[in-house]
Amino acid sequence: xxxxxxxxxxxxxxxAQEGVxxxxxxxxxxxxxxxxxxxxxxxxxxxxxxxxxxxxxxxxVTVTGIICSIEYQGQTVTRIARMKDxxxxxxIVNAINDLSRKSELHHYSAAEINEHLNxxxxxxxxxxxxxxxxxxxxxxxxVIFFGGTLIEMVFVFGIGLITRYLSVLLDRLAINPFIVxxxxxxxxxxxSVIAHLIYPPCNxxxxxxxxxxxxxxxxxxxxxxxxxxMGEPLSALVLLTESVLVACAIALGAIAGxxxxxx
Amino acid sequence: MDALFYQLIWKGLIGALLPSIGFGVxxxxxxxxxxxxxxxxxxxxxxxxxxLYCGFNDSIANFIAAVALSICxxxxxxxxxxxxxxxxxxALIPLVPGxxxxxxxxxxxxxxxxxxxxxxxxVLSVSGMLCLGILSVSTITRFFFYSKRKLATxxxxxxxxxxxxxxxxxxxxxxxxxxxxxxxxSDFEQKELLNPDKTTKP
Numbered sequence: 001x002x003x004x005x006x007x008x009x010x011x012x013x014x015x016a017q018e019g020v021x022x023x024x025x026x027x028x029x030x031x032x033x034x035x036x037x038x039x040x041x042x043x044x045x046x047x048x049x050x051x052x053x054x055x056x057x058x059x060x061v062t063v064t065g066i067i068c069s070i071e072y073q074g075q076t077v078t079r080i081a082r083m084k085d086x087x088x089x090x091x092i093v094n095a096i097n098d099l100s101r102k103s104e105l106h107h108y109s110a111a112e113i114n115e116h117l118n119x120x121x122x123x124x125x126x127x128x129x130x131x132x133x134x135x136x137x138x139x140x141x142x143v144i145f146f147g148g149t150l151i152e153m154v155f156v157f158g159i160g161l162i163t164r165y166l167s168v169l170l171d172r173l174a175i176n177p178f179i180v181x182x183x184x185x186x187x188x189x190x191x192s193v194i195a196h197l198i199y200p201p202c203n204x205x206x207x208x209x210x211x212x213x214x215x216x217x218x219x220x221x222x223x224x225x226x227x228x229x230m231g232e233p234l235s236a237l238v239l240l241t242e243s244v245l246v247a248c249a250i251a252l253g254a255i256a257g258x259x260x261x262x263x
Numbered sequence: 264m265d266a267l268f269y270q271l272i273w274k275g276l277i278g279a280l281l282p283s284i285g286f287g288v289x290x291x292x293x294x295x296x297x298x299x300x301x302x303x304x305x306x307x308x309x310x311x312x313x314x315l316y317c318g319f320n321d322s323i324a325n326f327i328a329a330v331a332l333s334i335c336x337x338x339x340x341x342x343x344x345x346x347x348x349x350x351x352x353x354a355l356i357p358l359v360p361g362x363x364x365x366x367x368x369x370x371x372x373x374x375x376x377x378x379x380x381x382x383x384x385x386v387l388s389v390s391g392m393l394c395l396g397i398l399s400v401s402t403i404t405r406f407f408f409y410s411k412r413k414l415a416t417x418x419x420x421x422x423x424x425x426x427x428x429x430x431x432x433x434x435x436x437x438x439x440x441x442x443x444x445x446x447x448x449s450d451f452e453q454k455e456l457l458n459p460d461k462t463t464k465p
Binding site for chain 1: 273274275277278279280281282283284285286287288289290291292293308345346348349352353355356357359360361362364365366367368369371372373386387390391393394397398
């Protein structure tokens with residue numbers, strides 16, 4: 001039995017592996033925080049090129065998966081990550097952007113990038129109650145934007161609070177997002193009709209649209225168009241299809257709710 | 264005057280500011296950035312209502328509002344040293360045609376295909392206008408700062424040459440310091456800005 005010392009090519013291979021893992025982790029984190037596709041690709045390429053010793057780094061990012069390949073002293077390593085769901089977390093996007101800027105100045109190694117990513121992973125989040133409260137306030141704000149009255153605002157605040165709370169609960173159960181959206185909009189429609197029955201001058205349509213703004217994928221459509229302009233037509237198509245399907249699920253839920261309540 | 268106040272300040276500013284702050288919390292924006300993002304959204308809503316009041320149609324109103332809010336976003340991003348999308352993504356929420364997408368699907372599911380199609384085209388045009396507004400502002404600011412930087416470096420170079428020609432003693436060794444604008448970091452073209460040995464060496 002003899003333990004062979006690693007040759008230069010083997011060392012380079014491990015280095016390349018470390019690098020590709022770190023960059024892929026950064027990309028996955030960015031993508032699951034809801035960054036735009038072109039931004040993720042750009043950041044990954046910049047991080048990769050900044051690692052000392054890396055000859056070339058190519059990242060191919062779509063909404064559903066990421067491929068990243070690194071060449072380190074003649075050794076190429078390629079890895080794939082599959083993207084499942086994404087939530088928006090702009091503070092993570094900011095932090096990773098910051099990291100890529102710094103790494104261009106200081107040329108971080110793979111281990112250092114991993115260390116920074118660990119810190120970014122532990123960034124504080126708002127508590128469930130705070131997000132529910134502010135989501136409800138946002139929904140109430142939409143009533144003003146759509147020209148509703150103060151009493152509708154109060155009702156929508158209540159509906160928004162319930163919806164946000166339920167959506168947090170349903171997220172934990174890991175059900176299909178389309179079903180989640182449909183059932184949430186069903187609840188919104190039922191509650192809106194109940195509010196209308198309690199106080200008849202309230203407009204059901206205003207209340208439904210204001211509360212539904214918490215669910216609808218309006219930003220997704222705009223981001224899809226932005227991606228397609230920035231040279232990512234493939235991801236743009238995927239996002240556009242998904243947003244239309246989500247809108248369909250929401251509308252079906254709302255119509256079912258109105259039908260149940262006989263409105 | 265009262266109706267104008269109601270439409271611009273209450274419906275536009277407050278009505279867009281509250282949802283922006285609410286969604287800022289949902290998107291985990293923190294601290295002063297959250298308030299500024301809300302303000303950006305409020306300005307967008309104000310411009311939108313102002314354009315509607317002046318009799319523009321919906322698409323143009325959205326375009327102008329997007330331009331206004333992304334100018335604000337660019338300014339705030341440079342002040343706060345964060346990415347522009349922290350402000351624009353949050354501020355776009357009130358303008359984004361989510362309600363239109365929902366109405367479109369309601370029309371389709373009621374069998375009213377024509378109204379649904381019209382609504383769908385409207386939704387696409389509005390979101391296209393929004394993204395065009397943001398894109399045009401970001402392109403112009405990029406170009407502006409790029410040309411400003413080019414101008415600065417060329418003038419420094421010229422000054423150095425002149426100084427070299429006249430007095431060879433101290434100015435030739437002078438270090439030129441160009442302030443690094445960190446808020447430009449999201450732009451790939453600005454790479455050389457962050458690379459000090461490219462900008463400082465003539």
